[in-house]
Amino acid sequence: MRFALNDLLVDIPAAKIDEARAFYASRVAGRGPSTYEELTKVRASTSAPAPTDPPAIEEIVETAGIAVPVRIFTPTAGPARGIYLDIHGGGFYMSSAARGDARNRELADTLGIAVVSVDYRLAPENPWPAAPDDCEAVALWLVEHADSRFGTSRLAIGGSSAGATLALATLLRLRDKGAVDRFTCAALQFGTYDLSAQTPAGRQIADEYFIQAYAGHIEDRTAPDISPIYGDLRGLPPALIVIGTADVLLEDNLALAGRLVAAGNNGEFRIYPESPHGFTGHPTAIARTARDGVDVWLRERLAQP
Secondary structure: OOOHHHEEEOOOOOHHHHHHHHHHOOOOOOOOOHHHHHHHHHHHHHOOOOOOOOOEEEEEEEOEEEEEEEEEEEOOOOOOOOOEEEEOOOOOOOOOOHHHOOOOOHHHHOOOOOEEOOOOOOOOOOOOOOHHHHHHHHHHHHHHHHHHHOOOOOEEEEOOOOHHHHHHHHHHHHOOOOHHHHHEEEEEOOOOOOOOOOOOOHHHOOHHHHHHHHHHOOOOOOOOOHHHHHOOOOOOOEEEEEEOOOOOOOHHHHHHHHHHHHHHOOOEEEEEEOOOHHHOOOOOHHHHHHHHHHHHHHHHHOOOO
């Protein structure tokens, strides 16, 4: 089989592509902190997220002796049709569940679902496996309590960047425990699936501090719990993979999509033109189109009987 990259591109009107090209041409490309000192300064200077109405419900959930803070949004009109487990990005060492409040409130009301966002422990203070331990604990809590707490047992999972990595690692853990069938789908946006520097894509980010902070103490980072692309990917729910053509992780995501399909899983792979890492959080028409696509993906699968 032969195909061109253009065959995988989402069809976007030329005007939206031109807008994105102009936006990124005038925008200074960012890079995460490269030392612990830089990380500390960035954390200290980060402003509080804008409040939402209604605000998140803050709780501590506990499973198997692990207590994890979560932020919960429920739809303002009617009962929840399903539940989305959201895992935030930030390179495993930055950000928080609260940074996603606006988007998660929108998801809850637009789709009529409950959203549970995990405030997992951050590196380097809490390196791997703290983050996937926390995400797994909340996922198992939902498997056990979703119906009694939210009136529905239909579950989905997803995240962006490091959050997508953790979402996939969580699904692998659940699959190995026989609990993954409770999840109807996964929405994975520009995840980092090789932290070992063994693949061509992984070598492009090998010198990033976030990898050292998160998993620098592990000699072999091809462990699937750290680099999911090396895992046995059979038996997973359908996945939507979202990535931009200008993302350094494009090849990483292409490789993951191929391995998911080869393992017998269903899903979709959507590449958006002129879009770098993290683009779904940017103020462009392409970003809005991509977010709307994620919404439709979740709605259709959470609504299925």
